[in-house]
Amino acid sequence: xxxxxxxxxxxxxxxxxxxxxxxxxxxSYYQQIEVFDSYEFGRxxxxxxxxxxxxxxxxxxxxxxxxxxxxxxxxxxxxxxxGAGDGGTVRELCxxxxxxxxxMVEIDEQVVKVCKEYxxxxxxxxxxxxxxxxxEDGLKFVRRVEDTYDLIIVDSTDPFGPGEGxxxxxxxxxxxxxxxxxxxxxxxxxxxxxxxxxxxxxRTHRRMRSVFPVAMVYQAHIPTYPSGHWxxxxxxxxxHPVYDFKPEIWEQLGLETKYYNTQLHTGxxxxxxTVREVLEHA
Amino acid sequence: xxxxxxxxxxxxxxxxxxxxxxxxxxxSYYQQIEVFDSYEFGRxxxxxxxxxxxxxxxxxxxxxxxxxxxxxxxxxxxxxxxGAGDGGTVRELCxxxxxxxxxMVEIDEQVVKVCKEYxxxxxxxxxxxxxxxxxEDGLKFVRRVEDTYDLIIVDSTDPFGPGEGxxxxxxxxxxxxxxxxxxxxxxxxxxxxxxxxxxxxxRTHRRMRSVFPVAMVYQAHIPTYPSGHWxxxxxxxxxHPVYDFKPEIWEQLGLETKYYNTQLHTGxxxxxxTVREVLEHA
Numbered sequence: 001x002x003x004x005x006x007x008x009x010x011x012x013x014x015x016x017x018x019x020x021x022x023x024x025x026x027x028s029y030y031q032q033i034e035v036f037d038s039y040e041f042g043r044x045x046x047x048x049x050x051x052x053x054x055x056x057x058x059x060x061x062x063x064x065x066x067x068x069x070x071x072x073x074x075x076x077x078x079x080x081x082x083g084a085g086d087g088g089t090v091r092e093l094c095x096x097x098x099x100x101x102x103x104m105v106e107i108d109e110q111v112v113k114v115c116k117e118y119x120x121x122x123x124x125x126x127x128x129x130x131x132x133x134x135x136e137d138g139l140k141f142v143r144r145v146e147d148t149y150d151l152i153i154v155d156s157t158d159p160f161g162p163g164e165g166x167x168x169x170x171x172x173x174x175x176x177x178x179x180x181x182x183x184x185x186x187x188x189x190x191x192x193x194x195x196x197x198x199x200x201x202x203r204t205h206r207r208m209r210s211v212f213p214v215a216m217v218y219q220a221h222i223p224t225y226p227s228g229h230w231x232x233x234x235x236x237x238x239x240h241p242v243y244d245f246k247p248e249i250w251e252q253l254g255l256e257t258k259y260y261n262t263q264l265h266t267g268x269x270x271x272x273x274t275v276r277e278v279l280e281h282a
Numbered sequence: 283x284x285x286x287x288x289x290x291x292x293x294x295x296x297x298x299x300x301x302x303x304x305x306x307x308x309x310s311y312y313q314q315i316e317v318f319d320s321y322e323f324g325r326x327x328x329x330x331x332x333x334x335x336x337x338x339x340x341x342x343x344x345x346x347x348x349x350x351x352x353x354x355x356x357x358x359x360x361x362x363x364x365g366a367g368d369g370g371t372v373r374e375l376c377x378x379x380x381x382x383x384x385x386m387v388e389i390d391e392q393v394v395k396v397c398k399e400y401x402x403x404x405x406x407x408x409x410x411x412x413x414x415x416x417x418e419d420g421l422k423f424v425r426r427v428e429d430t431y432d433l434i435i436v437d438s439t440d441p442f443g444p445g446e447g448x449x450x451x452x453x454x455x456x457x458x459x460x461x462x463x464x465x466x467x468x469x470x471x472x473x474x475x476x477x478x479x480x481x482x483x484x485r486t487h488r489r490m491r492s493v494f495p496v497a498m499v500y501q502a503h504i505p506t507y508p509s510g511h512w513x514x515x516x517x518x519x520x521x522h523p524v525y526d527f528k529p530e531i532w533e534q535l536g537l538e539t540k541y542y543n544t545q546l547h548t549g550x551x552x553x554x555x556t557v558r559e560v561l562e563h564a
Contacts, residue, residue, distance in 0.1 A: 004296070012300035012321035014286070018293070039294035040476070057475075060554070193339075193505055194322070221503060221511035221554070223475055228510020229503035263552040270549025272342070272503070272541040 005036055005044070007051055009226035010194050015051075017041060023118050028110035030162045035118040041224060043119055045086055047111070048161055054224050055121050058088050061188070062122070063260040064220045064232055064268070066092035069151050069184040071250035071265055072239050074098065076150040080178065082138035082166060084155035085111035087123035093153075094125040095255055102131045103149075107162055109135040139165035145178040152179060154187035159200050167204050172211040176237070184236040189217055192278045193227035201231060202282035208235045209282070216241055217279055218268040220259070231275070242269055287318055287326070289333055291508035292476050299323060305400050310392035312444045317400040323506060325401055327368055329393070330443055336506050337403050340370050343470070344404070345542040346502045346514055346550070348374035351433050351466045353532035353547055354521050356380065358432040362460065364420035364448060366437035367393035369405035375435075376407040377537055384413045385431075389444055391417040421447035427460040434461060436469035441482050449486050454493040458519070466518040471499055474560045475509035483513060484564035490517045491564070498523055499561055500550040502541065513557070524548055 003019040017038045024035040034046040042055030053061065066089055070076060078101045081089050085106040093102050104126075106112055112133065115123040126133065134141060138154070152175050157163035165171060166187075175185050185208075190200045201217075209215040212235035222230040234241045247262035271279075285301040299320045306317040316328040324337030335343065348371055352358060360383045363371050367388040375384050386408075388394055394415065397405040408415065416423060420436070434457050439445035447453060448469075457467050467490075472482045483499075491497040494517035504512040516523045529544035553561075 010322055014296075014298040016296040016298065018295070040292055219503070221475075221501075221509075223509040223511060227503075227505040229505060258556050259554040261552075261555050261558070264554060267549035267552025270543075270545040270547075272546060273543050274540050276543070 005038070005046070007049065010196055013194070015224075017044065024114055026110065026114070028108050030108045033111060033114050035114060043121070045115065045119060047157060050158065051224050052157070053086055053088065053122065055119070057222060057224055058122055060220050060222050060259045061230070062088035062092050063257050064218070065089055065153055065155060065186055065188070067250070067255070067257060067260040068218060068232070068234065068241065068265060068268070069153070069186050070096060071247070071262065072184060072241050072245055073150065073182055074246070074249045075182070077101065078149050079103070080105070080149045080152045082141070082152065082154045082156065083163065084153070086115045086119055087112075087126045089153055089155045090128070090131055091122060091125040094128045094130070096253070100130060102128070103134065104131060105134045105136060105138045105141045107135070107137050137165065139168070139171050142171065142174040142178050147177070147180055149178055150180055150183055152183070152185045154185065156188060158190070159204065167200070167207070169207040169210060172208055172235070176211050179237060182237060182239055184234070184239055185212070187233045189231040189233040191225065191227050191230055192275050193229055197226065198278055202278050204233065205279050206282040208233055212236060213238060214240055216269060217271065217275070219271060219275070220268060242266055287320070287328070289331065292478055295476070297506075299326065306396055308392065308396070310390050312390045315393060315396050317396060325403070327397065327401060329439060332440065333506050334439070335368055335370065335404065337401070339504060339506055340404060342502050342504050342541045343512070344370035344374045345539050346500070347371055347435055347437060347468055347470070349532070349537070349539060349542040350500060350514070350516065350523065350547060350550070351435070351468050352378060353529070353544065354466060354523050354527055355432065355464055356531045357464070359383065360431050361385070362387070362431045362434045364423070364434065364436045364438065365445065366435070368397045368401055369394075369408045371435055371437045372410070372413055373404060373407040376410045376412070378535070382412060384410070385416065386413060387416045387418060387420045387423045389417070389419050419447065421450070421453050424453065424456040424460050429459070429462055431460055432462055432465060434465070434467045436467065438470060440472070441486065449482070449489070451489040451492060454490055454517070458493050461519060464519060464521055466516070466521055467494070469515045471513040471515040473507065473509050473512050474557050475511055479508065480560055484560050486515065487561050488564040490515055494518060495520060496522055498551060499553065499557070501553060501557070502550060524551055
């Protein structure tokens with residue numbers, strides 16, 4: 001059947017995927033939510049016209065958001081996840097027995113409902129007893145928290161629409177306060193390849209750097225995101241993601257991963273010069 | 283204007299770019315050659331319907347093909363380039379004063395003519411006095427060469443059509459013979475993300491490994507290639523690309539690059555687990 005979903009990566013670049021069927025379409029208070037089944041990528045979650053995840057490659061994003069910080073500090077117990085309504089980040093976190101508490105703050109309850117029904121691959125661990133879901137604005141949630149979390153993962157949409165507040169300096173400042181002594185924050189950090197995204201990367205990096213003593217950027221290949229070259233932020237009070245990284249401890253856990261490994265952990269912080277320049281001039 | 287060029291990355295995935303105008307279209311003895319001018323990527327070279335390069339990101343491919351091996355052995359003097367009709371690989375090689383001879387073997391003279399006219403960004407150094415162009419089949423050329431080159435770069439099209447012979451075991455064996463004592467070979471090595479490409483990666487790696495004592499794979503982000511995650515082969519008689527790498531020597535050259543740097547040199551050999559598995563089972 002010739003049903004195609006097309007995302008405009010820029011005004012002049014289109015990425016199109018062949019669809020088997022549309023499984024869900026609905027509008028929540030915050031955004032347009034769609035789930036498609038596709039021939040190449042399995043099921044696909046689309047919010048406001050942008051691909052959020054596909055079953056074929058969501059593991060790349062979720063592994064890189066979770067295992068990079070987890071491998072930097074084996075003593076992480078309490079985790080705050082902001083956004084992440086599809087459940088993929090929580091799924092990866094639940095693989096660590098050492099984690100005792102996962103608070104997830106998702107603004108849009110409808111996303112969680114839809115993912116539970118149509119995307120069990122990512123939503124499969126949202127019922128874990130360590131997981132507590134708060135349906136509210138992450139920006140407001142962190143305002144009232146102090147010295148509580150070892151790790152905050154900001155698994156948000158882009159810096160416009162419902163996710164906009166999660167890229168502000170005020171938000172990062174509150175995250176700093178909400179983190180404990182060795183706290184780490186990771187977030188999705190957009191991409192520099194297309195000019196229309198570059199300013200978001202530099203603005204986000206500038207704000208994180210102004211709040212956290214350690215503020216770095218790492219990369220992964222995510223074929224279904226614009227340009228396929230996606231960036232993540234790593235910020236912390238005092239843990240350096242490469243110098244303080246102890247690969248042996250993480251390897252002893254015996255977790256099987258499809259993208260992440262301890263060699264790649266170091267490698268993903270080696271950025272191309274074009275990206276370095278954007279960050280240095282941020 | 284609504285003129286779009288579409289490449290089918292698989293039967294079920296399309297990548298489309300907005301075109302300003304078609305600058306050239308012609309059929310050589312070997313292939314269909316097209317040059318477009320596009321809004322997002324500048325000029326684009328298309329062979330038999332596949333994007334070979336765009337002005338926006340060709341630097342990634344060419345820098346990674348050239349600087350990775352060059353930074354492993356500062357004594358490289360004589361280089362054989364197979365394919366590479368667009369001139370981008372030769373342009374990067376010409377930046378090294380230490381190189382005394384660049385033999386380029388391109389099967390399709392028409393590609394070189396078209397690139398000289400429409401793609402001066404890549405073809406700009408083909409008149410360098412060290413460059414000798416042979417219009418013939420690279421497979422046959424290497425059969426008659428022994429102990430001559432320090433570096434062979436196989437900058438070919440995909441392993442079907444005119445480039446097919448450049449992925450055979452016989453070809454790699456002849457390259458081994460054509461290389462001198464510390465010889466290195468790099469090649470474009472396809473991608474594992476889409477199933478339709480995976481078997482080409484494993485077959486190519488298996489053949490290179492059967493001929494060369496050192497046979498590794500490294501990666502780069504090339505947004506205009508299928509999946510954006512592209513692989514390169516590094517094979518040598520005795521030089522290891524990471525353990526024998528001396529970053530200080532390369533940095534002393536003072537070459538400015540847009541993608542490659544010495545930290546990324548090591549990082550690009552850190553492959554995701556899915557790629558590692560394909561290579562281990564090759």
